[in-house]
Amino acid sequence: MRAWLMDSYQGVDKLRFAEVPDPYPAPDDVLLKLRFAALNPADAFLASGMYPAKPRLPHVLGRDGVGEAAIVGQAVRDVRPGETLGILRCDVGVETWGTLAEKVVVPARSLTRVPHGWSLEEMAAAPLVFLTAWQALTQWSDPPAPPLPGSTMLVTGASGGVGVASVLLGKSMKMTVLALSRSAEKRARLKELGADVVFDPSDAQLATSIAAASGKKKLDLIIDSVGGALFTRLIPLLGYGGRISVVGRSGGSVPDFNTATLLFRRIRVGGISVGDYSPSEAQRIWKEIVARLDADGRRPLVDRIVPFDKVHEGFGRLASGPMGKVLVRLRDSG
Numbered sequence: 001m002r003a004w005l006m007d008s009y010q011g012v013d014k015l016r017f018a019e020v021p022d023p024y025p026a027p028d029d030v031l032l033k034l035r036f037a038a039l040n041p042a043d044a045f046l047a048s049g050m051y052p053a054k055p056r057l058p059h060v061l062g063r064d065g066v067g068e069a070a071i072v073g074q075a076v077r078d079v080r081p082g083e084t085l086g087i088l089r090c091d092v093g094v095e096t097w098g099t100l101a102e103k104v105v106v107p108a109r110s111l112t113r114v115p116h117g118w119s120l121e122e123m124a125a126a127p128l129v130f131l132t133a134w135q136a137l138t139q140w141s142d143p144p145a146p147p148l149p150g151s152t153m154l155v156t157g158a159s160g161g162v163g164v165a166s167v168l169l170g171k172s173m174k175m176t177v178l179a180l181s182r183s184a185e186k187r188a189r190l191k192e193l194g195a196d197v198v199f200d201p202s203d204a205q206l207a208t209s210i211a212a213a214s215g216k217k218k219l220d221l222i223i224d225s226v227g228g229a230l231f232t233r234l235i236p237l238l239g240y241g242g243r244i245s246v247v248g249r250s251g252g253s254v255p256d257f258n259t260a261t262l263l264f265r266r267i268r269v270g271g272i273s274v275g276d277y278s279p280s281e282a283q284r285i286w287k288e289i290v291a292r293l294d295a296d297g298r299r300p301l302v303d304r305i306v307p308f309d310k311v312h313e314g315f316g317r318l319a320s321g322p323m324g325k326v327l328v329r330l331r332d333s334g
Contacts, residue, residue, distance in 0.1 A: 003101035004311050005058040009049035012315040015061070015100075023097065023105045027075035030108050032085060036124035036305075037099035037328045038064035039318050040161065041248060046094070053094045062099030063092060066114065066124040067330075076108040085111040086123040088282045089131050089274050100311060102330055109279040115290045118299065125161070125325035126300040130289045131274045131282060133165035136223045136245035137173065139270055149174035152217055154210070154237065156201065157225040159186040159323045162247050164301050166223045167195050172292035178210060178219075180226075186323050193301070201230055210237055218242065226251040235261045244269045305329050 001022050004015045025031045043061040045051045066086045072079050079085070090110035092098050097105070114123045137153075138144040147153070151173075155166045158179035170177040171194040179195040181187050187198040197213040199206060210219075218239025224231060228251025234244070246269060261267070277285065293299060301324030306314040308330045318326045 001102040002308070003060050003097070006047055006061055007058050009047065009054075012044050012047045012061075013312065015047070015311060016058075017309060017311075020101070022103055025071055025073045025105045027073040028108055029073045029105045030069050030076060030079050030085070030111060031071040032065065032067040032087075032104050032106055032111075033070040034065050034067035034099055034102060034104060034330045035084075035120055036066050037062045037330060038124050038128070038161075039311075039314050039326045039328065040064065040128055041250065041318065042128075043093065043098075044315060044318070055095050060097035060099075060101050060104075061093055062101070062104075062328075063087070063089065063094065063128050064124055064126075065092075065099030065104060066120045067104075070103065073108065079108055079111065084114055084120065086114055086127060088112055088127050088279070088286055089277060090279065090282075094275075100328065102308075107279070110282070112283065112286060115294070117294075121302050121305065121327055122300045124327055125302050126165075126289075127286065128274065129161035129165045129325065130169070130300070131277065131285060132162050132247055132272055133169050133223070134285055134289060135272050135274055135277075136162070136166060136247050137169055137221070139245065139272070140221070140243050140268070146173040147175060147221060150176065151220040152176045152178065152214060153221040153223065154178045154180070154219050154234070155195075155223045156180045156230060156234070157248065157250060158190050158195065158198070159183065159321065160225060160248075160250075161322075161325045162223070162225055164190075164193065164324050167193055168293065168296070168298050169289065171195075172296050172298075175221075176214070178213065183321070189323055193298075194296075201226075206233060207237060221245065223247060225249075227254050228252045229255055232257060232261070235267060238265065238267055240265045242267050245272055246270065247272045300325065302327055 225248035303322035
């Protein structure tokens, strides 16, 4: 089969397109013949050595994908050869070879059928970012639960994969959703997706603009994928007991962070790790996500689809800031 091989931790620009032997599933696994894969910022972080996982090299990146079951392990009872299936979060693309290959081995317990009415592209685009957004929204109670209806949330980097997922899920939870994007075109699209108010993060009067739009109501939750200098500008916007779910750092490290800004209002900052979800938890949460999207008539958003031999181009688009997900087409239907 053909695959994109990661031979070093020197970044996605060094990925190499090559022929490699087909993998074969263990008894509890399924071999998928892939149709689509999705690119994620975590792939680029792993390829640059900026991720906790350090898989054996060469490695194949790619955590999301959809395809047909080509070989079903002998211990698997609920998958039939030829079925079309999507991948939920697991070690695929992290510790084991991922979906930037024509075929991939996946534990059967981390596979799911394509939701009724969804396209294959939508299935490939959704799992990792929506599970991430779900954890960012629900991690602040024990047991985890959606925020109270009427809560106010701000999403940074809102046009990215996790950003769009956070907007859609936040609206499904009856939250007031504010969103940040530097692009006027993307801000308009975010409004179409349900964001109540959108802002340009480069606005020097951002805090004043947000206060005016929210009726001076302080924020309950921020989902931040940017970090950088923006992070410290956001903390004063939070009310008492406000929370920040950190899902990324596209803007780099936070400079001159004064921890005293967390005091007195009991601001809490928490990181996200969907690797904490067991396969059964991921399956349960995924069903809830699909039900919420279906109830609202919403679907995952695909920004661009690149051919299999143009993966470098796809990662370039990912780095430039897509509106939704960037996919890789491994083969056409049939």
